Amino acid sequence: MHRPYNFSAGPAAIPEEVLRQAAAEMLDWHGSGMGVMEMSHRGREFISIYEQAEADLRELLAVPPQFKILFMQGGGLAENAIVPLNLSRGGALDFVVTGGWSQKSQQEARKYASVRIAASGEASGFTTLPDPATWQLDPQAAYVHACTNETIHGVEFQRLPDLKALGSDAPLVIDFSSHVASRPVDWSRVGLAFAGAQKNLGPAGLTLVVVREDLLGHALPACPSAFDYKTVADNQSMYNTPPTYAIYIAGLVFQWLKRQTDGALAGIAAMEARNIAKAKLLYGFIDGSQLYVNKVAPDCRSRMNVPFFLRDESRNDAFLAGAKARGLLQLKGHKSVGGMRASIYNALPLAGVQALVDYMREFEQHHA
Amino acid sequence: MHRPYNFSAGPAAIPEEVLRQAAAEMLDWHGSGMGVMEMSHRGREFISIYEQAEADLRELLAVPPQFKILFMQGGGLAENAIVPLNLSRGGALDFVVTGGWSQKSQQEARKYASVRIAASGEASGFTTLPDPATWQLDPQAAYVHACTNETIHGVEFQRLPDLKALGSDAPLVIDFSSHVASRPVDWSRVGLAFAGAQKNLGPAGLTLVVVREDLLGHALPACPSAFDYKTVADNQSMYNTPPTYAIYIAGLVFQWLKRQTDGALAGIAAMEARNIAKAKLLYGFIDGSQLYVNKVAPDCRSRMNVPFFLRDESRNDAFLAGAKARGLLQLKGHKSVGGMRASIYNALPLAGVQALVDYMREFEQHHA
Structure with a gap:
């Protein structure tokens, strides 16, 4: 007798093995006498959970050492502001609009920077992706934003654009919320990637940010400290109390992923x-x-x-x-x-x- | 045989009954065939969990109808920025510094507004609270901030200051993270109250904000939409995907609180x-x-x-x-x-x- 199949777009199905382990450990994690929810984030028990999760994710996604892995809060919609607060330097940004999510992203970014639409799939009702060869890239752009899988419109980049080959030195920012960990990532083409966890990684309330170190340290003055990537990175994602239980569940998902063959x-x-x-x-x-x-x-x-x-x-x-x-x-x-x-x-x-x-x-x- | 006693300052002990119920419901909530973590936040199952949690909290804390209850993310440290982004209108703010937390709050607020220290317990090493009669309040302040229980220094306001009686019309903002739900709140003296959930309400990664309606709608242009109280209120805390599992656990804590006699x-x-x-x-x-x-x-x-x-x-x-x-x-x-x-x-x-x-x-x- 299997469980029902859950086709939710997010929050979404969690592997049954993960849920069973979480239930079994709810009152007492590894003989500590505490559930994971009850642990100080500064204690050695939770630190071990955190470090294992980060190491497993780095291995799974083959994240190179010059990228930081940050565990944050607020989901993709918060990142729509947090990314330009950290990376725009108040300058110009290029957006590739391919559906509902990138549409929202470009709108929010206008609060912080001058936004150009470098390409759009709107004329096709977002049933096609604009060919990167046709993108109108601004050589001065602080970054180029693309949503590499649009959850609502169901379009997905089958390979990441090579901005360098298109004549741009801008870092590529990808919203990979709804296909993270479903396929490998070519990090040589990426400056920053973010994902709400609630589709492929774990519970809602956890946001993954993978960011190249050289992009840190340029946040606008208005950026809240809790969302300044450099502050977050310098404090191993513990400047503010992280969503500890969500990180634990994501860690169990990472271990499940590692077991798959x-x-x-x-x-x-x-x-x-x-x-x-x-x-x-x-x-x-x-x-x-x-x-x-x-x-x-x-x-x-x-x-x-x-x-x-x-x-x-x-x-x-x-x-x-x-x-x-x-x-x-x-x-x-x-x-x-x-x-x-x-x-x-x-x-x-x-x-x-x-x-x-x-x-x-x-x-x-x-x-x- | 009882569980060990957990004196953590936060994330902290969760009632055992709550953990047992959460474990039992992990794979299948009320016959839905889904765990709570796996539910769309837009579906009727989670909406019912959310509405029950909000109603229970409103009843427990006797929150008057002119206050909105918001479930947010980022904890108290994020609120240190989010409150002035929403309430300062770029003007002057009064802070009462009574320990480590209010110290951090006033520091962060300086990013967004002109901050005055209306009173401080620093001379006593934060072993006393400055008598409200001695507070130097600015009649023009957009609000007065106080941390009503300092988790690190162990001082607590036994009653909330009556700003009106002190000659100020400014709303009182309280950080009640570490004593929320431990005692009643005199809402007639409060404009906004915020609390990270991880001490007395539930898991880390959930922030409670209780805000008087008339204070909404004045966010600074730099305020991320996901942290604009009006946007959050207008969308029943679902502008971005809320931390659904943390809200569910907090809801179980609220039900546990209601059962206590x-x-x-x-x-x-x-x-x-x-x-x-x-x-x-x-x-x-x-x-x-x-x-x-x-x-x-x-x-x-x-x-x-x-x-x-x-x-x-x-x-x-x-x-x-x-x-x-x-x-x-x-x-x-x-x-x-x-x-x-x-x-x-x-x-x-x-x-x-x-x-x-x-x-x-x-x-x-x-x-x-």
């Missing part, structure tokens, strides 16, 4: 292989069906967030009710686009996608 | 009676001993945080080792003051204070 692959490479297989199964079924449609250009489709529509939208409620009855949860699309959305993050197994496809097929046949 | 008293009144008894027992023992000393003036002593010193500091390590062996955890004092500190928040029962006093007596006799 797929043939000869392990860790993130194994996850990527699995995520490719999951996406192929779901998009393949949708494209072959008469009832369901995904409007995103095939080479821009997200492996993580699969929005789709019923060609007959009067059946939406029946579709969702039937899904829930089968233990297929949280499939309703984002209110701004409607329809359905299956978020198939790391913790959602291939069997869950297969169960969804089986249900979709049956629903289509039954309602034909 | 002490004679005819219930809820916060019952907790206050218990906290008075706990503080009386511990301070009474310290004052009657030859080995231990607490330097705070009796009428300024905190019921929550009891710093104390061994007159012979060479015995500190032996004291801590013996305490740990008895299941009395996290008694080491803050690095900035040294010595010992017993934080005796709501979740630490009278029996825990009795066990500490028994140990302290035995240690004193044994080392006499």
Whole structure:
């Protein structure tokens, strides 16, 4: 008897093994007599949890030594302000707008800097990604911002743009909230990456920031100390009390990720292989069906967030009710686009996608 | 067999009943097929958790309807910036400095406004609180800031100052992080109150803000949207994804608080009676001993945080080792003051204070 499959876009499914371990350790972590929630963040017990989590994440994502790993708070929406507060130096910024999230990011950044839209997918209804060769980059920009997986519109960069090859020396800032740890990252192309944890890493309330050291130390005077990357880095993410329990859960997810294998692959490479297989199964079924449609250009489709529509939208409620009855949860699309959305993050197994496809097929046949 | 008693200053002890319920519900909340960590914050399951938590807190603390309750992130240190970003209007601010926390608050506020020290306990080494009658209040101040319980120095306001009676119309801002929910609040004297949750409310990573509605809507242009109280209030604390699991745990703590009784008293009144008894027992023992000393003036002593010193500091390590062996955890004092500190928040029962006093007596006799 398996648990229901949870297709939430975030907060999202957590691996069952992680939840079981957290429940077992809730009152007493490793014989300490305390639950993790009850530990001083300055005590050696929590410090060991923190250091292990950071080391595991660095290993999993192959983060080079010249990058700092910061555990912060406020999620992606807070980072939309925190990034320009730290990196803009009050100058010009280039934004690539590819959906709802980068749209919000560029809007918030206008509080702190002069924002240019270097490229936009809006004309296509965000069903395609603008080719980097067409981006209008400002040679003076303090950074270039891109959201490398758009949770709402379901588009994903299959490779990171090489800004240097495009003639820009600006650091690339990526919002990788909704596909972090689902595939490797080419850090040679990145200056800063941020992610809310609640999609692929752990509980809401934890934000991951990976930032190249040379970008630290230039925060605007208005930047709150608790969100000044240099202050955070200099204090090992403990300038203010960190979200200790969320870090602990993320650490358990990292250990779970390290245990994953797929043939000869392990860790993130194994996850990527699995995520490719999951996406192929779901998009393949949708494209072959008469009832369901995904409007995103095939080479821009997200492996993580699969929005789709019923060609007959009067059946939406029946579709969702039937899904829930089968233990297929949280499939309703984002209110701004409607329809359905299956978020198939790391913790959602291939069997869950297969169960969804089986249900979709049956629903289509039954309602034909 | 009871669990060890945990005297951590924060993150701190959580009621055992709360931890047991959280562990039991970890994989499946109320038959939903999801753990709380896995729920969309927009779904009806989490909305019901959120609304219950807010309603319970409003009832427990008797928060009047003209105050908004906000669940935020970043803790007290982030609020040190967020409060002036929202309330200063770039004008003058009055700070009452009574220990380490208000000291940090006034420092951070200088980024956003002109700060005056209206009163300070520094001359006494923060062992007394300056009498409100002596405060030098600026009639033009946008607000007056006080930390009503200083976690490090162990001083606590036994009643809130009445600014109106002191001739000031400025709203009072209180940092009540380390005694929230330990006693009633006189909201007629308060404009805004904030608290990191990790002492008396729940896990680290959740910040409570209670703010009078008329103070909303005046944020400085540099205020990040995610920390603009009006934006947060207008979106029921869901402009950015809230720390859902921390809110759930805090909600369980609120329900635990509502179940508490002490004679005819219930809820916060019952907790206050218990906290008075706990503080009386511990301070009474310290004052009657030859080995231990607490330097705070009796009428300024905190019921929550009891710093104390061994007159012979060479015995500190032996004291801590013996305490740990008895299941009395996290008694080491803050690095900035040294010595010992017993934080005796709501979740630490009278029996825990009795066990500490028994140990302290035995240690004193044994080392006499």
